Amino acid sequence: MTITQxxxxxxxxxxxxxxxAAEKCFVTQPTLSMQIQKLEDELDVLIFDRSKKPIELTEVGKKIVNQAKNIVNESYRIQDIVDQEKGFIGGEFKLGIIPTIMPTLLPMFLKAFIKKYPKIKLKIEExxxxxxxxxxxxxxxxxAIAATPLEHEAIKERVLFFEPFVGYIPENHRLHKKVTLETTDLEIDDMLLLQDGHCFRDGVINLCKAFKNQIDDQFQLESGSIETLVKLSNEGLGMTLLPYLHTIDLSDKAKKNLRFFNEPTPAxxxxxxxxxxxxxxxxxxAMHGVISGIIRGAIAFQNVKIISPLSK
Structure with a gap:
């Protein structure tokens, strides 16, 4: 039995x-098939049911795959040990970022990170x-970089920062004349939201539900991007909530529509x-250090109330 198998x-x-699978592993299909066959012969079991289309794992195959994940991951740790011993910070690193964080945070830290750690080959996906x-x-x-807590047993979370929610309220809206907002001011019926699947949407819903006993989850209008929400709001279709970093690059005219919450600020x-x-x-x-150092200069809010992204 080998790690390659x-x-x-x-x-x-x-x-x-x-x-x-062979294409993914950069080997020929006969080579991959032969090695899996050798493993099955050694174990005297069938890992895959080849009669099914697509191919399925057998019951014992499912157990073998679960254990194989642990073994392959632990084999990678050997290279990690060597890299750390040598003080080497480099190699391929695959990073995922959620859509409501990607356009604001990535430009803030990417250039500085690449300059400080030129041997790291970043592959970033939204x-x-x-x-x-x-x-x-x-x-x-x-x-990955995402809103937390997620409470997943296989994943560790290391906090980077707390990002406040900010109201974006157009001139014709009932709340426009308010200097600051209370969470009790929010009414879900005139709120523009991101489409289902965005954790920021779930955070907004949870924020409203924390102060409303009965909320109808049928909303007037939903959009796929925060930029579109701002444009729709400017057309008089409702107010919206923005993550704080999305407010920094707004035009001076648009910033006049921003309303911050009284403390503790929902974030x-x-x-x-x-x-x-x-x-x-x-x-x-290394990534945590770079992002934390940069973000401290951008977000000065201290007294915040964390709104969970978990659907409730």
Whole structure:
């Protein structure tokens, strides 16, 4: 039994196809098939039911795959040990970021991070929280940046910063003349929200539900981006809530529509996520240090109340 054979098994289990798995592993399909066959012969079991389309794991195959994930992850740790011993901070690093954080946070830290750690080859993807959880647990991401807490047993969360919610209220709105907002001012019926699947949407709903006993979850209008929400609000279709970092680059005219909450300010917790196996911790530590250092100069809010992104 070899680690390579287990790696091939994991690839077939994920792709449910020998040809696609071979392409992912950069080997020929006969080579991959032969190695898996050798493993099955050694164990005297069938890992895959090849009669099914797509290919399925047998019952014992499911147990083998679960254990293979642990073994392959632990094998990666050996290289981690060597890298840390040598003080090496580099290599490929796959990072996922949720859509409501990507456009504001990434430009703030990316250039500084690349300059400080030129040997790290970053691969960054914009992903939903659901996809991030799946990819972290499957080992396809090294780390991610998302709103927390997520309370997932396989994922560790390391807080980066707290980002306040800010009201964006157009001139014709009932709350426009208010200098500051109370959470009790919010009414979900005239709130523009992101489409389902965005954790910031869930945070806004949870914020409103914390102060309303009965809320109808049928909303007037939903959009796929925060920028669109601002434009729709300017058209008089309702107010919206923005993450604080999205307010920094608004025009002077648009900033006149911003209303901050009285303390404790409702905010989302933004964290660096990684698998509990703690692989590539030297890079995770480096990223946490760079982002935390930069963000301290951008967000000065202290007295905040964390609004969970978990759907309730």
């Amino acid at each position: 287990l790696y091939y098994v994991l690839a077939v289990a994920e792709q449910q196809n020998f040809t696609k 992903l939903t929280t659901e996809d991030i959880i799946a990819r972290l647990t499957e080992g396809h991401l090294d780390a 989302r917790e933004v964290s660096l996520l990684y698998h509990k196996s703690e692989l590539k911790m030297q890079i995770i530590d």
